[in-house]
Amino acid sequence: xxxxxxxxxxxxxxxxxxxxxxxxxxxxxxxxxxxxxxxxxxxxxxxxxxxxxxxxxxxxxxxxxxxxxxxxxxxxxxxxxxxxxxxxxxxxxxxxxxxxxxxxxxxxxxxxxxxxxxxxxxxxxxxxxxxxxxxxxxxxxxxxxxxxxxxxxxxxxxxxxxxxxxxxxxxxxxxxxxxxxxxxxxxxxxxxxxxxxxxxxxxxxxxxxxxx
Numbered sequence: 001x002x003x004x005x006x007x008x009x010x011x012x013x014x015x016x017x018x019x020x021x022x023x024x025x026x027x028x029x030x031x032x033x034x035x036x037x038x039x040x041x042x043x044x045x046x047x048x049x050x051x052x053x054x055x056x057x058x059x060x061x062x063x064x065x066x067x068x069x070x071x072x073x074x075x076x077x078x079x080x081x082x083x084x085x086x087x088x089x090x091x092x093x094x095x096x097x098x099x100x101x102x103x104x105x106x107x108x109x110x111x112x113x114x115x116x117x118x119x120x121x122x123x124x125x126x127x128x129x130x131x132x133x134x135x136x137x138x139x140x141x142x143x144x145x146x147x148x149x150x151x152x153x154x155x156x157x158x159x160x161x162x163x164x165x166x167x168x169x170x171x172x173x174x175x176x177x178x179x180x181x182x183x184x185x186x187x188x189x190x191x192x193x194x195x196x197x198x199x200x201x202x203x204x205x206x207x208x209x210x211x212x
Contacts, residue, residue: 002027003065004039004050007109010174011062013204015049017170018069020203021076030110034120066170079166084156089172092149095142099185100178101125102136107181107210139184146179147186154188165201173198183211 003019003026005012019026031038036046043050043060051059051068059065070077105112105122112118122132129135160168176195179185187195199206 001054001069002029002052004029004031004042004048004052006031006033006048006111008104008107008111008178009048010178012049013174013177014062014170015051015065015069016204017173017198017202018066018077021165021201022069022073024069024072032114033111033117034114035117063167063170066167076164077166077170078164079160079168081166081168082156082160085160085168085172088149088153088156089175092146092153093175095145095149096175096179098129098135099139099142099146099182101129102132103181103212104178105132106136106212107207139182143182143184146182150186150188150191154190157190157194169198173202177204177206181207181211 001024003012003015005016005028007030016028018024031048031050039046039048039050042052042058045060047060049060049062049065051065053059053068059068066077105118105125112121126132160166173195176191177199179187180195195206
């Protein structure tokens with residue numbers, strides 16, 4: 001199987017995680033940010049991740065891919081979902097992505113390697129977030145907000161932050177993965193331990209080395 005992704009994309013991180021958690025071999029390929037033709041040819045629209053199955057057919061939608069791969073053998077996502085984790089994600093997502101997106105635009109990701117691809121990404125994101133440079137300058141206030149969210153997350157992870165895994169891990173961890181790109185965020189010990197444990201199990205590196 002082959003998985004087509006953007007390296008920065010949290011939805012793509014979801015799909016990458018299940019291969020690592022299940023220890024399933026796959027090929028990873030990056031689609032350039034400005035490439036509309038390739039994903040459209042595969043699934044009829046510009047969207048990632050895309051899974052090419054062993055029979056040559058294609059599948060889009062991150063959670064469809066997750067459930068497909070998890071169903072190839074005995075499932076690993078067996079822990080029940082927790083509404084408190086879903087609520088935390090709803091509450092924290094806005095500030096997390098206001099911190100992450102300006103950094104996605106500045107950092108070294110394969111899909112942004114060409115200047116025209118980076119420009120395409122910035123133009124697309126500014127339609128949603130406004131001027132990315134101005135948003136980057138708001139980082140100190142946004143970091144204070146996200147630190148408060150992480151303090152509220154820590155006791156929840158103390159309850160469920162161990163194996164077995166569940167769908168909550170697939171949706172939560174990519175948000176924390178994106179936050180690892182933000183210098184100055186205070187990760188409580190329980191949160192940092194969880195991030196590193198899942199990174200190792202899922203075989204998806206965190207982004208602390210690129211943090212801005």
